[in-house]
Amino acid sequence: MSTVAVIVVTWNSASVLAGFLAALPDGMAGLDYRLVVADNDSADDTVELLRTLAPAATVVETGHNAGYAAGINAALAATEGCETVLICNPDIRMRQGCAKRLVDSLGDGVGIAVPLLYEEGSDTPHHSLRRESSVLRALGEAVIGNTRAGRFPALSELVTDPAAYRRPTRADWATGALMAVSGDCLAACGPWDESFFLYSEETEYCLRARDRGYATQLEPTAEAVHLGGDSQVSPRLWTLLTLNRVRLYRRRHGPLATAAFRTAVLLRETSRAALGRPASRAAAAALARPGRLLTTPGP
Numbered sequence: 001m002s003t004v005a006v007i008v009v010t011w012n013s014a015s016v017l018a019g020f021l022a023a024l025p026d027g028m029a030g031l032d033y034r035l036v037v038a039d040n041d042s043a044d045d046t047v048e049l050l051r052t053l054a055p056a057a058t059v060v061e062t063g064h065n066a067g068y069a070a071g072i073n074a075a076l077a078a079t080e081g082c083e084t085v086l087i088c089n090p091d092i093r094m095r096q097g098c099a100k101r102l103v104d105s106l107g108d109g110v111g112i113a114v115p116l117l118y119e120e121g122s123d124t125p126h127h128s129l130r131r132e133s134s135v136l137r138a139l140g141e142a143v144i145g146n147t148r149a150g151r152f153p154a155l156s157e158l159v160t161d162p163a164a165y166r167r168p169t170r171a172d173w174a175t176g177a178l179m180a181v182s183g184d185c186l187a188a189c190g191p192w193d194e195s196f197f198l199y200s201e202e203t204e205y206c207l208r209a210r211d212r213g214y215a216t217q218l219e220p221t222a223e224a225v226h227l228g229g230d231s232q233v234s235p236r237l238w239t240l241l242t243l244n245r246v247r248l249y250r251r252r253h254g255p256l257a258t259a260a261f262r263t264a265v266l267l268r269e270t271s272r273a274a275l276g277r278p279a280s281r282a283a284a285a286a287l288a289r290p291g292r293l294l295t296t297p298g299p
Contacts, residue, residue, distance in 0.1 A: 004033045004103060004180075005082035009071030011040040013090040014049050016227060020090045021053050027094025027224070031103065033086075036078050038062055038071040067197035076191070083183035091227035092178045101222035102180035105168065111185030111214025112206060114174040115222035116165060126226065128175035129159035129218055132207060133249050135257060138264035142271060169218045172210060176202025177226045185214040198237075200244035207252070235282035242269060242283040262287060 006028065010017065024035070035057040039047050041064050050059055060074050072087060079085060084106065086099055094115075102113040117126040131137065131153060140155025150160030159171060179202070189212060193204050206216045246265055250258040266287045272280035 002032075002083045003081060004028070004031050004099065005075075005079035005085045006033050006035045006099075007072060007075040007079070007085050007087045008035070008037045008090050009040065009068055009075065010037055010042060010046050010050075010090050011065055011071075012042045012044045012046060014042070014044040014046045016091040017046060017049055018053060019093060019227075020088070023093040023095075026096045027098045028086075028100075029097050030100040033099070034058065034079070034082060036060065036075045038075040038078075040065040040067075040071050067194060067201075069192035069196055069201040070194045072201075073191045073194065076186070084180060085186065086180050087176070087178070089177045089226070089228060093225040093227070094178070095223040095225070098178075098222045098224050099180065101219050102178075105217060105219040105222075106180060106182040109213065109215050110170075110217045111182050111188075111209045112174075112216040113180040113219050113222070114216065115178055115224045116218070116220050117175060117177060117224055117226045120225055120227050125165045126175070127158055127160050127165075128177075129164060129169060129171035130157045130173045130175075130203070131159065132172040133157055133245065133261065135260045135264055138261055138268065142264055142268035165218065166220055168220065170215045171218065172216070173203045173206035174216050174218065175226075176205075177228060178224050179216075182214070185209050185212075188212045188214060196244055196248070197240070198244075199241040200248045203245075204248055204251075235279045238279035239283045239286045243286055246287070 035054055037050055037057055038060045040062050047059060047061065050057055058078050060078050062071060062074050084103055098115055102115060105113045114128065117128045119126055136154055137157050140149040146156055146158045147160060149156035150158035189205065189208050192201055196204060209216065242265060246262050249261045266284060269280040269284040269287060273284050
């Protein structure tokens with residue numbers, strides 16, 4: 001089996017990096033691997049910590065913060081000799097044998113494999129599988145909420161059926177905190193889209209892979225803990241996530257459908273803002289200014 005490149009993009013990640021590195025040997029058990037880290041100009045001691053705790057790692061210092069997709073592309077450029085790649089957030093904690101199960105599930109039409117993700121301290125898998133955006137799904141989420149609408153495939157992007165997380169399940173896209181990508185899929189899809197500074201880059205990549213015949217599939221025997229969740233509480237990050245959802249939809253649909261989708265998303269955020277959610281209030285204000293969709297907002 002060829003060497004697997006473990007790609008991590010860091011930005012002021014010192015607080016979570018030691019835990020990632022500590023879990024890495026167990027998570028990569030059974031595989032020959034090389035760690036490649038792209039650092040997006042961290043202001044903390046991320047790079048120093050890497051050089052101390054993982055001296056064999058390849059560290060690519062990008063010199064500026066161009067976003068998550070740009071970091072992935074910078075790391076990919078340093079993975080010569082590695083066919084398969086494992087793309088990880090630094091706040092991922094892989095469980096024993098996670099990576100090998102993901103890599104082994106690639107092939108037979110599967111270009112991207114994702115694990116069961118758990119939140120810290122929880123024994124219930126996170127709903128990480130998604131359907132492609134549609135106007136009806138955006139309306140369903142606006143009217144009855146993601147989780148309840150998730151029971152009906154036509155009414156939500158979110159896949160909530162428990163059975164889907166107990167078997168290998170293909171989805172339009174999945175949470176990108178940890179994913180194995182085959183060499184064939186990488187070659188067919190090319191670089192990640194750097195116009196998405198943060199959020200929707202994994203959505204765009206999974207949909208692009210699907211368009212080229214490579215499915216995204218959950219491997220339920222592979223497990224990892226994800227410490228993330230800032231976008232749920234930060235108005236700035238939630239606004240970025242929301243705007244990029246609409247920007248990606250616009251890439252794949254005409255102006256009338258995009259206007260309807262944006263209106264449905266605005267309805268959702270406005271209704272949540274009325275319930276006192278500051279993040280939704282910020283997102284609704286941004287959506288109400290169409291010019292915000294013409295540029296990629298930064299952090």
